[in-house]
Amino acid sequence: MILTEDQLQDLLDKSLAELPPGADWAVVLEGSIAEGFGNPSSDIDFLLVARSDDDLPTMPSLLFVDGRRVEIRTRSVRQLADQFRALEKGAGRPGRLSEDLLNRCQRLLNSHPLRGHALVDQVKSLMPRERFARIAADWWAHRARQSLRHATALLCLGEADEAVDWTRAGLVQTIKFWAAGQGETYLEPKWLSLQLDRADHPAVRDRYWELETTAPAPGDPDAARAYLTACLAFAGELGLTGVSARPERLTVERVAQVTTWQTDARVHVVRGRREVFALGESAGAVWRSLVLGRPLPQVLAAASDTGVPEPGRLLATFVRYGLIRLAWKGGGTVTPALPLAAPPGPVTPPPSTAQPLLSVRGAAVGGPEAVDLVPLPAERFAAATMALVWANIVTENAVEDLTGALQRGQWRVAELTARRAVHAALRGLFSAYGVNPLPADTDLVRRIDLLPPATLAIGKRAEELLRRTVASVEQGDDLLADLRDYIARLRGTAGADAFPLSFDSADTWRATLELSYDWVRIGAHLDAELPLEEARDLVASNGAQPHQAA
Template structure:
């Protein structure tokens, strides 16, 4: 060790002097210095072991003693026994073992006793070191296997640079597994060079460093393939099983709680019933080509048959976002992860800035390859989409009422119909920008500051229409002309310019029902509030009118 026994005892005395009196501790030095690594910048890590049954805090106390940083951690004998028990019981499923649990157990087992040697010996005897070596080696082997399989999949998908990075990660994990089986169980990879030196197998050490230094240059697909092949071969030589070059054993599977919904041609993918991804044209085409449960090479070939050039990166993005998952035939889901790094899990991109957020056709997308995260929770997205459709139905109905009232000279009826049409159009505009729940109709104009700058000029025209009176055919025609102009502008701004004239004919009403049904299906799935109670009947009738004979 880089510190003598006398120096360690002196640091311990000064550290304990800063802690409350009254507890008799057994003490070990753990961490890199206890392992025989370390340098002048390394922490002094003391673990204090108490005989009581209380839960002692996990968080360390940080002290500064004689110019060195000292971490004080505490554990009761009961807590240590529980840690070892959980580790031993979970060893058959290494992928589920907590990295922190493994690290805590390793540091104690390889610690240097300073005080209370008898208790420390008893505590360490709860889990034999040889048993821990096997557990640690299996844990690293599990991660190596998954990293290398993931690298294989990425290479098939044309993501050579990322594949090389994961191959490099698998390389580290494979050699750490090999070293752990020989007693070098310290988890932190930064001391790997010293661990390999102590393992006294120069041929293994040299081959590892040769591969570690030989990672390919970015953009060289052939070099990435050669590099992965070399890493797979070395991992197999180190005893890592289940990593042959067999892409056909990779299968594309359904991810839990991921569903697909379309509104017209627009594809939406809902993740976990909370997040909505909107797919661009090319991304949607590749998504619709998926036949889950098939080997990855077949899935890739089917995507290529759609006419989309180089669909691999899109499939890789679906995988990154957790919209699909990969499995190894006979080996379960592939879950790559990097120890001592961010926990594994689906990537969540920043929400799209496309505006308006949605239209009749679905969520806005930024381009043909887009896999855009909609900046609304899934339930609000569905509610806003249904509101866009229904507000336009109401606007159409109000315009029809206005026409009929003007024909009969019913001026007050016409005024109310015009105001209703303005409010309905504005509700559609607000909904298209993701505002849900909506302001009250009487407050819509005043809240137009919530909308983007380019939508705000409509405020003056809407305010003027809401104040207009109708007392003659001349004023009625003027209001009707201005109202149609404002409704058209709102629909253009909200992406509803193609809305059918719902009440003109049976065909336009059927087109309206089809639009509404697409959104109602999503809303019902997400348990969003339906715009009107009658919408439940539209759902029950699968998007058709409930009464006519089929």
């Protein structure tokens, strides 16, 4: 130990002097110094144990004593007993065992007693050291398997550089598994070199460092494959089971609450009923090629048949984002994780910056290989797209009404229906930018500042049209022409330029229903507010009119 007993007792006395008086604590030194590691910059970690059933705070107090940083943690006997009980209970499922819990128990079991030795012995006896070493070894073995299986998958998908990184992670976890079996249970890897020296198996130590220091440089898939093979062989020599370089052991599986919705050519994937990913043309083709439950090499071959270059990269992205999962035959889902790092789980990328966000054909994307997170919650995404489609239907209806009113010389009717068309088209524009709920129609022009500056000219044009009056055929014809030009401009901005002329014929109405059905069924699935009650009948009829003969 880098500090003598007298030095530790002196630091303890000075630390306790800064705490409220009266408590009678048993005290241990935890952490790297207690383990026999440490250096002059290492913390002094004191754990104070109370003979009580109290709930003492988990957060440490940080003191500065004689130029050293001292951490003071407190625990009651009941809390320590609960920790060991939880550890034993979770030991059978090492994949779910908390790293924090494992670390707390390890630090206490390997601590150096300073005060209250009898009480310290009592709490340490709650779990034999040999039992803890087995639990720690199983925990590291699980982590190593996950990392090495993930590396195998990445190599199959053509992500060689990332495969090397996970191979190195699996190598560290493998040697920590072996070291725990030798009684070296300290969790943090930074003292690994000292642990291996103390374990006194030079052949194992030297082979580990040889592999650790010869990881291949980026950009060499063949070297990455050879490196994974060598590390897997070493893992097998150390007793790690359940890993191999056979990617056919991996299958591609469905993730709960991940659903696919296609509108026109755009594929949307909804994750957990909360987030929407919009897929570009190439990404959508690879997604549609998926047949879940098949071995990974077969899935990759099917994706390659789409003609998309490097489909493995897209499949790897789907895995990272938690849109599909990989499973090892007989070994469950592959969930790689690193110690003392961010918890494992799906990655959530930054939201897409494409503008406008939505069109009647689907969410905007940044390119053919895009797997873009739509910057709207799933329910708002569905509500906004339904509002976009409905606004365009209302616009078509208003233009038809305006045309009829002008033919009959109904000038007042024409003025009101023209305003209705202006407002409906603006609603479509706001919806395309993800504004939902929408401002009131009377407020739309004033709220144009919610949208990008490029739309300000559209707002000014809307103001002018809303003030127009009609008292003659010529004024009516001019209004209709200007209104059609305004609507075309908005639809071009909002990606609705190909919207069907809904009320022009049976065919255009059928096209409108089909387009509406694509969006309404997403909204119904996500419990979004439907734009009108009749939309429920559209879902119930699978997009057909309810009173049409077969």
